[in-house]
Amino acid sequence: MEKIIVEIAAKAIKVSLEEAKSHCKEINDIDAYYFWNPARGGLSVIVNSNGEKLVAASSVNFDRHLEEFKKGRRN
Numbered sequence: 001m002e003k004i005i006v007e008i009a010a011k012a013i014k015v016s017l018e019e020a021k022s023h024c025k026e027i028n029d030i031d032a033y034y035f036w037n038p039a040r041g042g043l044s045v046i047v048n049s050n051g052e053k054l055v056a057a058s059s060v061n062f063d064r065h066l067e068e069f070k071k072g073r074r075n
Contacts, residue, residue, distance in 0.1 A: 002049075004051065006020050006021055008051055009033070013043040027066065030069070030070060031048055032046050032048035033048075034062065041057075042058055043056065043058065044058070044062075046066065
């Protein structure tokens, strides 16, 4: 995982770089990573290898988040 991807994610979900690294998983089929803030009400973000991202509130589950990212939605 490239450092810039972790930096984008950490900034987007308002956590430290170390915390972002410890709360992430790879999404192989779209060449991206999913990061989440485990705190109550925390944000999550999908960041692809191009640095494109989609941030979601805690009320959006992973499947819905991934579906919207695959559809091309970004913020």
